[in-house]
Amino acid sequence: MANKVLVVDDEKLIVKGLKFSLEQDGMQVECAYDGEEALECARKNSYDMILLDIMLPKMDGMEVCQQIREFSDVPIIMLTAKGEDMDKILGLEYGADDYITKPFNILEVKARIKAILRRNSKASAKTEASSRIETGDMRMDCDSRSLFIHDKEVYLTAKEFDLLELLVLNPNKVYSRETLLNTIWGYDYPGDARTVDVHVRRLREKIEENPSEPKYVHTKWGVGYYFNV
Numbered sequence: 457m458a459n460k461v462l463v464v465d466d467e468k469l470i471v472k473g474l475k476f477s478l479e480q481d482g483m484q485v486e487c488a489y490d491g492e493e494a495l496e497c498a499r500k501n502s503y504d505m506i507l508l509d510i511m512l513p514k515m516d517g518m519e520v521c522q523q524i525r526e527f528s529d530v531p532i533i534m535l536t537a538k539g540e541d542m543d544k545i546l547g548l549e550y551g552a553d554d555y556i557t558k559p560f561n562i563l564e565v566k567a568r569i570k571a572i573l574r575r576n577s578k579a580s581a582k583t584e585a586s587s588r589i590e591t592g593d594m595r596m597d598c599d600s601r602s603l604f605i606h607d608k609e610v611y612l613t614a615k616e617f618d619l620l621e622l623l624v625l626n627p628n629k630v631y632s633r634e635t636l637l638n639t640i641w642g643y644d645y646p647g648d649a650r651t652v653d654v655h656v657r658r659l660r661e662k663i664e665e666n667p668s669e670p671k672y673v674h675t676k677w678g679v680g681y682y683f684n685v
Contacts, residue, residue: 461503622640
């Protein structure tokens with residue numbers, strides 16, 4: 457089954473080039489040229505990956521990403537012409553899994569896509585023995601990649617789920633930011649430890665009753681993060 461990718465950019469030459477190149481790798485590609493169209497496509501269709509430009513007409517990519525995260529954990533790679541760190545961090549805050557700065561090398565884009573798809577396929581291939589985890593008021597199903605707290609479903613992005621799953625499966629083990637970055641994002645990921653901090657903060661906002669006094673994901677000051685109930 458070919459991977460289905462949605463490419464969103466208002467620059468038609470960029471869309472055309474990405475579509476052609478990804479189709480050469482056997483992917484099925486659909487295109488959108490503004491934020492509203494992208495959101496409509498994401499609601500109506502199922503994708504394995506979305507490439508989403510930040511600067512879009514009608515609705516910017518940040519808002520599109522944020523709204524998609526309300527109903528889907530599809531991997532999202534942000535495309536941005538801005539190279540400032542703050543724009544990249546904001547992209548992650550809004551639920552993006554990765555970002556690529558324009559002008560980009562198409563080989564890098566394809567490598568990033570394949571790396572994320574590969575990690576997601578590994579995550580979905582977990583055995584039944586470790587598929588369900590119950591600890592305290594938290595219940596995780598690793599096969600369906602769903603999370604419930606107090607029997608209420610909590611929607612996480614792919615990276616947020618990967619991060620929580622690793623910590624839950626290894627309670628009380630303290631992971632440094634660098635180890636988490638390499639394990640969850642991969643050794644070839646160009647980001648830094650702040651990427652981990654952003655995701656942990658966002659994860660806490662979703663799963664903790666009081667994020668400033670976490671019950672699940674704790675900080676070992678000067679070292680890293682660990683899970684304990």
